[in-house]
Amino acid sequence: MADEELNKGTDAASTEDEAQKAQDVIDTEAVKSVESEEVVLENQDDQSTSDDSAQGGADQEKSDEEDLDLPLEKIEELLSATNVDKNAVSPQLRRVAQRQAENSKRVEETIKDTKANPVWFVPLFCFLMILGLAWAVVYYLTTKYPIPGIGAWNLLIAFCIVMVGFIMTMWWR
CATH class of the missing domain: 1.20.5 (Single alpha-helices involved in coiled-coils or other helix-helix interfaces)
Structure with a gap:
């Protein structure tokens, strides 16, 4: 009887550990996808700047590199918030919020353009x-x-x- 209870306890603990590991992998993949999008955006920004502003761009890249370790909670909080002070969030989070707003706008326009049949x-x-x-x-x-x-x-x-x-x-x- 005691062995059964001990096995149940270890099974529950191992299930929780596996769930935590899976969540960590998902969080890591989400951050990596955001980071890869940011690298593409930074490369586009770097190409469009002139040589005079290259020094300021390098400083910006250093500060962006510090922001690369964004927790998923911050991103979810930003996306769910209705009013966000743009000066209070990092540039990376601002770009994530801007992309999310653009995607939402595209989806809403697509939905408006669809024609539906009458109910009957x-x-x-x-x-x-x-x-x-x-x-x-x-x-x-x-x-x-x-x-x-x-x-x-x-x-x-x-x-x-x-x-x-x-x-x-x-x-x-």
């Missing part, structure tokens, strides 16, 4: 496909109904109803 559209084409199927099944079971006297033309009617439903699916957005 999907139920209507589903109903038509089911009605056509039911029409054909009723004819096969009775060979007389749904419209008595026209015989096999009932199958053509069923097929046309189903096809109208399928054609409507092409305009579904």
Whole structure:
């Protein structure tokens, strides 16, 4: 009994250790991706500056290198904050927030540009496909109904109803 409780305790501890290691790997990968984006941005900034401002750029790079060890909590806090004092955060965090704002703006514009069908559209084409199927099944079971006297033309009617439903699916957005 005591051995079982001891095993349960060590299993829970090892699971917590594995979860912590996985979170550390995720945090490290997130920081590395932010760092690689910053290196690209810094290279673009360096190419656009003149030789006179190269000395100031070197000082800026040194201060950026000090900011490379950003904890994920700071980034998440910055992205979730609504009003941020731009002077209180590092340049790297400012760029991360700016990229996030640009991405959000692009997504919102894409959503606004999408056209949607009316609410009745999907139920209507589903109903038509089911009605056509039911029409054909009723004819096969009775060979007389749904419209008595026209015989096999009932199958053509069923097929046309189903096809109208399928054609409507092409305009579904």
